[in-house]
Amino acid sequence: xxxxxxxxxxxxxxxxxxKQIDKITDALLxxxxxxxxxxxxxxxxxxxxxxxxxxETLPFLSEHKLVIAKxxxxxxxxxxxxxxxxxxxxxxTYLNQPAPYSTVIFWTPHEKLDERKKIVKQIKQKxxxxxxxxxxxxxxxxxxxxxxxxxxxxxSDDVAANLxxxxx
Numbered sequence: 001x002x003x004x005x006x007x008x009x010x011x012x013x014x015x016x017x018x019k020q021i022d023k024i025t026d027a028l029l030x031x032x033x034x035x036x037x038x039x040x041x042x043x044x045x046x047x048x049x050x051x052x053x054x055x056e057t058l059p060f061l062s063e064h065k066l067v068i069a070k071x072x073x074x075x076x077x078x079x080x081x082x083x084x085x086x087x088x089x090x091x092x093t094y095l096n097q098p099a100p101y102s103t104v105i106f107w108t109p110h111e112k113l114d115e116r117k118k119i120v121k122q123i124k125q126k127x128x129x130x131x132x133x134x135x136x137x138x139x140x141x142x143x144x145x146x147x148x149x150x151x152x153x154x155x156s157d158d159v160a161a162n163l164x165x166x167x168x
Contacts, residue, residue: 004128005098006125007105008075010113011132017107020130025140028064028103037065043106044071048086055102075123077114088119095126117167129135140164 006022009017029037037059041051051069058129059065073079074086098104106123111133113120123129155163 005100005103006095006123006127007103007112007121008072008108008127008129009105009132010075010108010129010135012109012111013017013132013134014109016132017109018038018133021107024103024105026068028066029062033059033062036060037062038068039065040068040070042070043074043086044084046073047084048074048088049090051104052090055094055104056099059101063101067102067104069104069106072108073110075106075113075117075120076108076110077112078108088140091119092122094123 009020011017018118025034025038039054043051043053048069051067055065055067057065074088074091094104113129115121139155141160141164144164145155145157148155148160
């Protein structure tokens with residue numbers, strides 16, 4: 001995966017999204033700096049301009065900080081339950097010149113982005129965007145086998161398929 005100042009992850013495979021966020025967090029920050037320099041927002045309750053303001057604030061006793069914005073429905077056609085007015089222009093400005101000491105991850109649990117929106121076109125140009133669709137078939141089988149290998153266990157296709165059938 002390419003290193004970026006801004007990421008957008010979308011899709012309904014939330015487990016894989018969380019794993020990717022954990023990987024980025026581990027690469028950016030030592031364990032003792034995570035408590036004060038990993039900040040999470042829910043965009044269903046918080047306007048995007050607060051996320052941008054946090055990203056522009058210097059990290060605490062660290063060289064870097066990570067800002068995670070969950071439920072980033074502003075990139076989709078979905079309507080949130082709460083009516084939060086996001087100032088998209090603050091995000092557009094930030095995308096043109098992100099803070100060098102911050103990494104921002106936007107995360108939406110929806111399958112598709114709204115390609116008609118100007119902000120979606122801009123974030124696709126300026127950020128790293130990745131889809132996390134639900135794994136099925138051979139992709140799921142490969143993922144199970146790869147996960148087993150990370151635990152230093154080798155399993156056959158038949159055993160992996162049986163595990164998927166039993167666990168789901």
